[in-house]
Amino acid sequence: xxxxxxxxxxxxxxxxxxxxxxxxxxxxxxxxxxxxxxxxxxxxxxxxxxxxxxxxxxxxxxxxxxxxxxxxxxxxxxxxxxxxxxxxxxxxxxxxxxxxxxxxxxxxxxxxxxxxxxxxxxxxxxxxxxxxxxxxxxxxxxxxxxxxxxxxxxxxxxxxxxxxxxxxxxxxxxxxxxxxxxxxxxxxxxxxxxxxxxxxxxxxxxxxxxxxxxxxxxxxxxxxxxxxxxxxxxxxxxxxxxxxxxxxxxxxxxxxxxxxxxxxxxxxxxxxxxxxxxxxxxxxxxxxxxxxxxxxxxxxxxxxxxxxxxxxxxxxxxxxxxxxxxxxxxxxxxx
Amino acid sequence: xxxxxxxxxxxxxxxxxxxxxxxxxxxxxxxxxxxxxxxxxxxxxxxxxxxxxxxxxxxxxxxxxxxxxxxxxxxxxxxxxxxxxxxxxxxxxxxxxxxxxxxxxxxxxxxxxxxxxxxxxxxxxxxxxxxxxxxxxxxxxxxxxxxxxxxxxxxxxxxxxxxxxxxxxxxxxxxxxxxxxxxxxxxxxxxxxxxxxxxxxxxxxxxxxxxxxxxxxxxxxxxxxxxxxxxxxxxxxxxxxxxxxxxxxxxxxxxxxxxxxxxxxxxxxxxxxxxxxxxxxxxxxxxxxxxxxxxxxxxxxxxxxxxxxxxxxxxxxxxxxxxxxxxxxxxxxxx
Numbered sequence: 001x002x003x004x005x006x007x008x009x010x011x012x013x014x015x016x017x018x019x020x021x022x023x024x025x026x027x028x029x030x031x032x033x034x035x036x037x038x039x040x041x042x043x044x045x046x047x048x049x050x051x052x053x054x055x056x057x058x059x060x061x062x063x064x065x066x067x068x069x070x071x072x073x074x075x076x077x078x079x080x081x082x083x084x085x086x087x088x089x090x091x092x093x094x095x096x097x098x099x100x101x102x103x104x105x106x107x108x109x110x111x112x113x114x115x116x117x118x119x120x121x122x123x124x125x126x127x128x129x130x131x132x133x134x135x136x137x138x139x140x141x142x143x144x145x146x147x148x149x150x151x152x153x154x155x156x157x158x159x160x161x162x163x164x165x166x167x168x169x170x171x172x173x174x175x176x177x178x179x180x181x182x183x184x185x186x187x188x189x190x191x192x193x194x195x196x197x198x199x200x201x202x203x204x205x206x207x208x209x210x211x212x213x214x215x216x217x218x219x220x221x222x223x224x225x226x227x228x229x230x231x232x233x234x235x236x237x238x239x240x241x242x243x244x245x246x247x248x249x250x251x252x253x254x255x256x257x258x259x260x261x262x263x264x265x266x267x268x269x270x271x272x273x274x275x276x277x278x279x280x281x282x283x284x285x286x287x288x289x290x291x292x293x294x295x296x297x298x299x300x301x302x303x304x305x306x307x308x309x310x311x312x313x314x315x316x317x318x319x320x321x322x323x324x325x326x327x328x329x330x331x332x333x334x335x
Numbered sequence: 336x337x338x339x340x341x342x343x344x345x346x347x348x349x350x351x352x353x354x355x356x357x358x359x360x361x362x363x364x365x366x367x368x369x370x371x372x373x374x375x376x377x378x379x380x381x382x383x384x385x386x387x388x389x390x391x392x393x394x395x396x397x398x399x400x401x402x403x404x405x406x407x408x409x410x411x412x413x414x415x416x417x418x419x420x421x422x423x424x425x426x427x428x429x430x431x432x433x434x435x436x437x438x439x440x441x442x443x444x445x446x447x448x449x450x451x452x453x454x455x456x457x458x459x460x461x462x463x464x465x466x467x468x469x470x471x472x473x474x475x476x477x478x479x480x481x482x483x484x485x486x487x488x489x490x491x492x493x494x495x496x497x498x499x500x501x502x503x504x505x506x507x508x509x510x511x512x513x514x515x516x517x518x519x520x521x522x523x524x525x526x527x528x529x530x531x532x533x534x535x536x537x538x539x540x541x542x543x544x545x546x547x548x549x550x551x552x553x554x555x556x557x558x559x560x561x562x563x564x565x566x567x568x569x570x571x572x573x574x575x576x577x578x579x580x581x582x583x584x585x586x587x588x589x590x591x592x593x594x595x596x597x598x599x600x601x602x603x604x605x606x607x608x609x610x611x612x613x614x615x616x617x618x619x620x621x622x623x624x625x626x627x628x629x630x631x632x633x634x635x636x637x638x639x640x641x642x643x644x645x646x647x648x649x650x651x652x653x654x655x656x657x658x659x660x661x662x663x664x665x666x667x668x669x670x
Binding site for chain 2: 140141142196197198200201202204205206207208210214217218249250251252253254255256319
C-alpha cells in the first residue's frame with residue numbers, strides 16, 4: 001500500500017471559535033497538526049494580552065491529549081508600540097480584516113489610510129510581528145480579491161521590512177503578486193485547490209462549498225494549484241477551516257466557511273499524488289511555514305496511506321467538506 | 336396616491352409545474368396577468384399534441400375564476416414537419432433546452448448540429464412557430480450565457496425567417512446581440528433587473544436568489560435595465576417564475592429558480608418608477624410581446640398604486656423573492 005509521511009504539519013490559518021464549538025473542533029486539528037495559527041475573530045475579537053492568554057488556555061484545555069501548538073494572533077487595530085512590545089511574545093502575527101468583510105470582522109479596518117496605520121505597522125516591522133491580511137474589498141464578489149491587490153502593493157512598498165501574508169488567496173492576481181514584492185507571502189486552503197464557483201452555484205447551490213473569499217474561476221484554481229504543487233517557497237498551507245453549525249449552513253442566509261480541518265491532510269495527499277507532486281507536500285504543509293515564520297514545532301509524524309476513506313457526514317453539528325463522500329487517502333498513524 | 340394602469344400584462348416565460356404545485360401557483364399568475372407562455376419542462380416533458388392539450392386543460396382547471404390565456408409550448412426535439420403542422424394551432428412556441436442545463440431539461444439538445452436540426456427549424460420557420468431558447472453552455476457558470484452567443488448567431492443566420500427568443504437574458508453580451516440579428520428577441524425577468532451575483536453569494540448565501548442563468552455582474556444588470564426601461568421593441572417581460580417547495584430551496588443542494596409571479600408587476604412598477612420610466616412599462620409587459628408574437632389577449636386592466644406592501648413570507652410552500660420584505664408598489668384593482 002502506498003504511504004506518505006509528513007513531519008510537523010502546520011495549519012497556518014485556522015478558526016477554532018470558542019466554547020462548545022472550540023471543544024468540538026480543536027481536537028480534530030490537534031490530532032494531525034503540530035500547530036496552527038489561530039484566528040482572532042471571536043466576539044468580541046482577541047485584542048489584549050489577557051484575551052490572547054485566556055484564549056490560548058481555553059484552546060490547550062480543549063486538546064489535552066495531543067501535542068499541539070496554537071500560534072496566537074491579535075485582531076488588527078491601530079495599536080501603539082508599547083502595547084505591541086508587551087504582547088509580542090504571546091503572538092505570532094496580527095490579523096487584519098477589512099471591516100465587515102467576513103464572519104465577526106465588524107471591528108476591522110474601514111479605510112486603508114496608510115498614515116493612520118503607519119505607527120502600528122512600523123512598530124510591527126521593528127518587532128518582527130507578521131501581518132496576516134484578509135485581502136478583499138467590498139466590491140463585486142468575483143473582483144474583491146483582485147481589487148485588493150493595490151492595497152497589498154501599498155502595504156508591501158511602504159513597509160518593506162514587514163512580513164505580509166496574503167491569507168487564503170483565490171486568484172491568479174494574488175499568485176502573481178508573490179513575485180513582485182519580496183515581503184509578500186500567501187496561504188492557500190485545500191478547498192480552493194479543489195473548488196471553483198461552479199462547485200458553489202454552477203449546479204445545485206452548495207452551502208458547504210460557500211466561503212469567503214468565494215471560490216473563483218478555473219484559471220484562478222490552476223494558478224493556485226501550480227504554486228501549491230511546486231511548494232513555491234512563499235506559499236504555505238492554511239486551511240481557513242471555519243466551522244459553523246449545520247443550522248447556520250443549510251439555511252436561508254447560509255454563513256460563509258468550509259470545514260476541512262479533519263480531512264485536510266488526506267485531501268492534500270490526494271491532490272499532490274494526483275499530480276505526481278507528493279515530494280513537495282512536506283514543504284507546502286510545514287517547511288515553508290517554518291522558514292517564513294521562523295518557528296520550530298516539536299516533532300510529530302503523520303503517516304498517510306492511499307486507501308478509500310468515507311468522510312463522516314457530520315462532526316458533532318458541523319458538516320465537513322465532502323461529508324459522506326469517499327476520498328482516496330486516509331490517516332494510517334500519528335506519532 | 337400615485338397609481339399606474341397596465342393593460343393586458345403578459346408573462347412571456349412562466350413555469351407553472353403540475354399537480355398540487357400547479358394548483359397553488361397558477362391562480363397567482365392568473366390574477367394579474369392576461370396570459371403567459373407556459374414552459375414545457377414537466378417530467379416527462381410536453382412533447383405531443385395530447386400532452387399540450389391535457390396540460391392546458393389542467394392549467395385552465397387550476398384558474399377557474401380569472402380570464403387567463405396559457406400560451407402553450409412544446410419541448411424541443413427534432414420533430415418532422417407533419418407533426419409540427421398537426422401541433423401548430425395548439426402552441427405558440429417550441430422551447431429548446433440544452434440537455435441537463437436546468438430543471439427537468441435532461442431530454443434537451445446535447446449537440447448543436449445544425450444539419451440535424453435543419454428540417455425541424457425550417458419547418459418551424461415556414462409554419463411561423465417561434466423558437467424559445469435557454470441559452471447556456473455547460474461551461475463555467477459566469478460564462479455560460481456569453482459562450483452561447485455563437486450558437487444564437489448560428490441559429491439566427493441559418494434560419495433568418497425563424498423568430499428566436501433568447502430567454503431570460505442576463506448579460507450585456509446577450510443585450511448586444513439584439514442589434515445584430517433582426518430575428519433575435521429576448522425576454523428579461525424582474526429578478527435579473529434587481530440582483531447580481533452579490534445578492535446570491537456576496538454576503539450570506541441566499542437560496543431564494545439562486546436561479547439559472549445565475550445573476551451576473553453589475554455591468555450586465557445595467558445593460559438589462561437599459562433595454563428594459565427603454566422598452567426596446569425586441570425585449571419582453573418573462574418572469575421565469577420558477578416555484579420550488581421550500582424544502583428544496585432551503586437545503587443542501589438548493590434547486591435553481593426564483594418565484595416572482597405574484598409580485599412581478601409590483602416590482603416592475605417600483606423599478607420603472609425609480610428610473611422615471613413608468614410610461615414604458617406597458618410596452619415592456621405587454622405591447623412588445625403582442626407585436627413580436629402577433630397575439631391579441633382579451634381585455635384586462637390592472638391598477639397599481641404606490642403603497643408599501645409586505646410580500647408574504649411564503650405562498651403555500653413556496654418562498655417568493657423578497658418574502659417578508661416590504662416593497663413600494665401594490666395591486667389596487669384588477670378588472
